[in-house]
Amino acid sequence: MNLVVCWIMMVIALNGNMILHLRLVKVGADGINSLVRKRMNIEPFTINYNQMGLVATVELSDSGDNSVAWQxxxxxxxxxxxxxxxxxxxxxxxxxPAQAKELQSMPPQEFVDALNDAFYKDYPKDTMTTNLMDTLSTFCSAKTIRQYPPAIVAVKDKSRACFPLGFGHAPSYVAQGAALVGDAAHRVHPLAGQGVNLGFGDVKCLTQVLADAVYSGYPIGDKNALLKYERERLMKNVPIMFGIHGLQQLYSTTFSPVVMLRSLGLQITQNLPPLKKIFMQQAMG
Ligand SMILES: Cc1cc2nc3c(=O)[nH]c(=O)nc-3n(C[C@H](O)[C@H](O)[C@H](O)COP(=O)(O)OP(=O)(O)OC[C@H]3O[C@@H](n4cnc5c(N)ncnc54)[C@H](O)[C@@H]3O)c2cc1C
Known part of the structure; x- marks a missing residue:
């Protein structure tokens, strides 16, 4: 959002000796280390995943229709x-963190090779899960065909960067005259690509709540009015955040029963179009 504090309300006129005193709302949109949140004396609950997200811009071999996200x-x-x-x-x-730093400083061609390997290489599979999935596929007609993304041919110069990954949630999003939005209020693992959507949802809700409050005669920044924003967003954000955290945990283990359950879950979702549609709609916000 690139804004630390949005001052919602403007000075209308300052004329001669006249001084206008206006109530303002401080909106903390200043990310995971939010200064506004600190000033509100709100201490977030955090979990460090001990993982880094390595980001980069890469060029693909196919110059066709690149409209699919791959994970x-x-x-x-x-x-x-x-x-x-x-x-x-x-x-x-x-x-x-160590692997991410190594990949970040690797020569470009080595990095591209490692990345293509990550998408194309066959990893050893859990035998119990493979047997179960094979048995299941004999009962259901749909056969899963492995699909591949286009090959990566180059990494854009100086585009590689690493960011620590974690979970974070502010126990409260509001105080008298102040509200938190986006990563200042909540932080999730990027595996579901939902971080920005959650923040956009906050902004849409906060502007609506502020407009309604002012229209109903509340002073702007009134905590009771802002609490409506907090309630609405907690209801939306918390289930999504715990869903993403659950996925992160589910995919961080090699424990056979868990691997089996997650493979089964994916297979069921793949073979039940209405269920798949619900997940797709959620992901698109
Ligand atoms: C590796 C990685 C990959 C991700 N991938 C995705 C993805 O694919 N899809 C997705 O939806 N989300 C993704 N996310 C999450 C997404 O980046 C965040 O949810 C989103 O950027 C949060 O936006 P924000 O505006 O709340 O905070 P930020 O983007 O952090 O913006 C806060 C801004 O405030 C500024 N700021 C902070 N403090 C001050 C200060 N004191 N004074 C002045 N300025 C200040 C910062 O410079 C920054 O510009 C990813 C996150 C990571 C770490």
Missing amino acids: RFLPTGPVALLPLNDTTSSLVWTHT
């Missing part, structure tokens, strides 16, 4: 390509 869950964490234009995609690659 593969690897033992080290997910790797994802998000389309930017016909030939370029944005990369988000989860790794341990």
Whole structure:
């Protein structure tokens, strides 16, 4: 959002000796280390995943229609390509901090090879899960065909950067005269690509709540009016955040029963179009 504080309300006139005193709302849109949140004396609940998100801009071999986002869950964490234009995609690659730093400083061609490996290489599979999935596929007609993203041919110069990944949630989004939006209020793992959507939802809700409050005669920034924003967003954000955290945990283990359950869940979702549609709608916000 690139805004630390939005001052919602303007001075209308300052004329001669006249001084106008106006109530303002401070909106903390200043990210995970929010200064506004600190000033509101709100201490977030945090979990450090001990993972880094390596981002980069990469060029693809196919110059066709690059309109599909790809994600593969690897033992080290997910790797994802998000389309930017016909030939370029944005990369988000989860790794341990040491691996991420090594990939960031690797010569470009070595990095491209490692990235193609991440998407194309066959990793050893959990035998129990493979047997279960094979048995299931004999009962259901749909056969899962593995699909591949376009090959990566280059990484844009100086586009590689690493960010620590974690979970964070402010126990309260509002105080008298102040409200938090976006990552200042909540932080999720990028595996579901929902961080920005949650923030956009906050902004839409906050502007509506402020407009309604002023229209109903509340002083702007009144905490009771702002609490409506907090309630509405907690109801939306918390289930999504815990869903994403659950996925992060689910894909961080090699424990066979869990691997089996998650594979089963994916298979069921793949074979039940209405369920798949619900997940797709949620992901698109
Ligand atoms: C590796 C990685 C990959 C991600 N991928 C995705 C994705 O694919 N899809 C998705 O939806 N989300 C993704 N996210 C999450 C997404 O980036 C965040 O949810 C989103 O950027 C939050 O927006 P924001 O405006 O709240 O905070 P920020 O984007 O952090 O913006 C805060 C702004 O405030 C400024 N600021 C902070 N403090 C001050 C100060 N004291 N004075 C002046 N300025 C200040 C900062 O410079 C910054 O510009 C990803 C996150 C990471 C780490």
